[in-house]
Amino acid sequence: MTLFLEQLLNGVQFGVMLFLLAAGLTLIFGIMGVINLAHGSIYMIGAYAGTWVAAETGSFWLGIPAGLAAAAFAGVVIEFLVVRRLYGRDHLDQVLATFGLILIFNQAITMLFGRQPLFVSMPALLDGSVELLPGLFYPVYRLAIIVVGLLVALGLYLLINKTRVGMLVRAGSTNREMVRALGVDVRLLYTLVFGLGALLAGLAGFMAGPILAVQVGMGEQILITTFVVVVIGGVGSIRGAFFASLILGIVDTSLRAYLPGLLRQIMVGPEADALGAGISSMGIYLLMAIVLLIRPKGLFIRNS
Amino acid sequence: MILKKALLAISVSAFAVLPALAQDAVKIGMITTLTGPAGYLGQDVRDGFKLAMEDGKLGGVPVDLLVEDDGLKPGQGKQIAERFLNEDKIKLFTGIVFSNVAGATVPDIVDSGAFYVSPNAGPSNLAGKECNENYFVVSWQNDSLHESAGQLATNLGYKKAFILAPNYQAGKDALAGFKRYFKGEIAGEIYTRLDQTDFAAELAQVRAAKPDVVFQFHPGGLGITFLRQYEQAGLMKEIPMVVAEPSMDGVTLAAVGDAALGLNLTSHWNSDFDNAANKKFMDAWNKAYNRPVTYYAAQAYDTALAYASALKATDGNIDDADAFRAALRKADFESVRGKFSFGPNQHPVQDWYALKVEKGPEGKPIIKTVGEVFKDHGDAYAAECKM
Incomplete structure (x- = not known):
């Protein structure tokens, strides 16, 4: 039972990390209609900037504003210099241009920091494990990620549902042309949304630093999964991204944790392990295929 | 700079x-x-x-x-x-x-x-x-790296091992090699993904299986992440690890630092x-x-x-x-x-050594050669090779 709870926490923790990335991606895709492959690069920039500052100053906490600022700045610059020219183009051009950005950023980071991964040590406050239930130890840092992720989700909920900017964002994601026709400064809104998405990606990147290695290409590893989240949750829906992230996080974790064991009961050892590992890495894509069959627009978009 | x-x-x-x-x-x-x-x-x-x-x-x-x-x-x-x-x-x-x-x-x-x-x-x-x-x-030959780790785990007297490696050819060779020379019982066996970044789910299983040694093969950045998360989960003090060199190279050590002290590994070469x-x-x-x-x-x-x-x-x-x-x-x-x-299949015949992570003279952890595991060790496949 404690093992199950621990795996559930692992799933939720993976889920909120995905959410931080997917929230930005789904807004950009939903409101601006731009496929931004470079979102993973922004995640990487946040991680590198934050980790570098934290390592140079010796303070983990100083890394947070540095990572966020660098990511948001990179996001706004990318929007201003590249993405702004892509709104009218088709998706292929957007994919090509933002894929080019990935290559440029990866090479630039390699030149600046080298190929060996960067590391930041955890602040003493968040180091170590805590006993949540008798026998259930869980790393404090991962709990902190869950808390921060949920707070961000709450903040986004309030921002999107209770403010004027949020109203424009919602309007933009349902009917872009109409918002434009009503005389809203769409350009500003776009830059704002892009910057916000970048900020969240940077936050995710910096928080990932102490657990994962900060390395060139770290963004691409998680980007595909993030796109799966966006598709399952429904393009443009923050609520969808939130629930899809959690579902995906938990499904992925529990497949990895339990599938080989289940298969081992009906098959011989090594084959079960290899097959289990194979199927569990396909799991989220299978889930996406099923969702697309049943609800082609995503789980949280009303079919109209 | x-x-x-x-x-x-x-x-x-x-x-x-x-x-x-x-x-x-x-x-x-x-x-x-x-x-x-x-x-x-x-x-x-x-x-x-x-x-x-x-x-x-x-x-x-x-x-x-x-x-x-x-x-x-x-x-x-x-x-x-x-x-x-x-x-x-x-x-x-x-x-x-x-x-x-x-x-x-x-x-x-x-x-x-x-x-x-x-x-x-x-x-x-x-x-x-x-x-x-x-x-x-x-x-x-891939297997021989991990055969030496299996032999070392046996030499150190471990009885129950939990083993993990990525799901690709070298990972399969790693587990096969380890098992070939490890005389104890295998408490659990997990194939991870070659592009995996988070091992929390696997580590929870390791903890639950209560082995007395963990063997894992994760080269490069994978291994660094694995070891750091292993330490963060508080497992480094609980369950010792025996690995072959790909899971603990000079860069890995620099990244993991003091947490790696006491770790046993095997290698065919060491900087010392x-x-x-x-x-x-x-x-x-x-x-x-x-x-x-x-x-x-x-x-x-x-x-x-x-x-x-x-x-x-x-x-x-x-x-x-x-x-x-x-x-x-x-x-x-x-x-x-x-x-x-x-050897006959044009793969090396060489000696394998036991290494240990210890505190170096400057206070930083170093990898030290402490003994020999195999002498003139070839590989398990040479006999099948007809040239």
Whole structure:
């Protein structure tokens, strides 16, 4: 039972990390209609900037504003210099241009920091494990990620549902042309949304630093999964991204944790392990295929 | 500092495009992994190989080293090999770090009559029935890395092991190798993903199985992440680990730091080896690069020496493949690991050592050689190889 709870926490923790990335991606895709492959690069920039500052100053906490600022700045610059020219183009051009950005950023980071991964040590406050239930130890840092992720989700909920900017964002994601026709400064809104998405990606990147290695290409590893989240949750829906992230996080974790064991009961050892590992890495894509069959627009978009 | 590095990098890459090649240089094609989390492995392979090139020469013969990045993608490695073979007419190849890339690429190379000398990957499928007279491995056959770890775990008296490796050829070889020499019971066995970044789910299973030792094979950035998360989960104090060198190289150690103290590992080479060739290598490395040395660099250095010995013996004439092959097979070079020879399947026969992470004289953890595990150890597949 404690093992199950621990795996559930692992799933939720993976889920909120995905959410931080997917929230930005789904807004950009939903409101601006731009496929931004470079979102993973922004995640990487946040991680590198934050980790570098934290390592140079010796303070983990100083890394947070540095990572966020660098990511948001990179996001706004990318929007201003590249993405702004892509709104009218088709998706292929957007994919090509933002894929080019990935290559440029990866090479630039390699030149600046080298190929060996960067590391930041955890602040003493968040180091170590805590006993949540008798026998259930869980790393404090991962709990902190869950808390921060949920707070961000709450903040986004309030921002999107209770403010004027949020109203424009919602309007933009349902009917872009109409918002434009009503005389809203769409350009500003776009830059704002892009910057916000970048900020969240940077936050995710910096928080990932102490657990994962900060390395060139770290963004691409998680980007595909993030796109799966966006598709399952429904393009443009923050609520969808939130629930899809959690579902995906938990499904992925529990497949990895339990599938080989289940298969081992009906098959011989090594084959079960290899097959289990194979199927569990396909799991989220299978889930996406099923969702697309049943609800082609995503789980949280009303079919109209 | 960063700016200086950037300028340096820009100027270096500007030079790289200049055609500075002599007409009669022997071309060597290096396909290796330079990008992604495992990028530092390929970087060390490339830089270690270059250390052995004196004034652009190997064995007195001018060579032209062409380096391409496979990005850890088998398809990309295959494409580069085709281009090297058909357009650049390259006959000598090396560089591949990962077994899945090697599996897709090496057969094409050797089937077309070119040579491949591996500085790292030694997958089992190419060591036995599918061995080839133009395919040499200077590093090790994959299994033997982990056979030594299995033997060490047995020697240390562990009875119940939990074992983990990524789900690809080298991972399967790793678990097979460990199990071949580990005499205790296997408490659990998990295949992770080669692109996995978070091991929380696996670590929870390790904790629940209560083994008395953990063996894991995760090369490059994977291993760093694994070890850090293992430590963060509080497992480092609870369950000791025995690994082979890919899971604890110089870079991994620098990243994990004090948390790795007491870790047992096995290797065929270590930076503290007391032989003339190794001292020369370590001096050259420390002079040229300001970063921790890894065994990838040492193996690539040996690979370059192997090519140098054959180029020297044949006077740079690689058109006579039989003579070149015979010269390579002699392994007439001073390896940084001391004794070295090729077995019947042209994979190494060498000694394996027990290493331990200890506090060094400057207070930083270092990897120290503490004993021997195997003497003149070949591999399990040599008997299946008919040449």
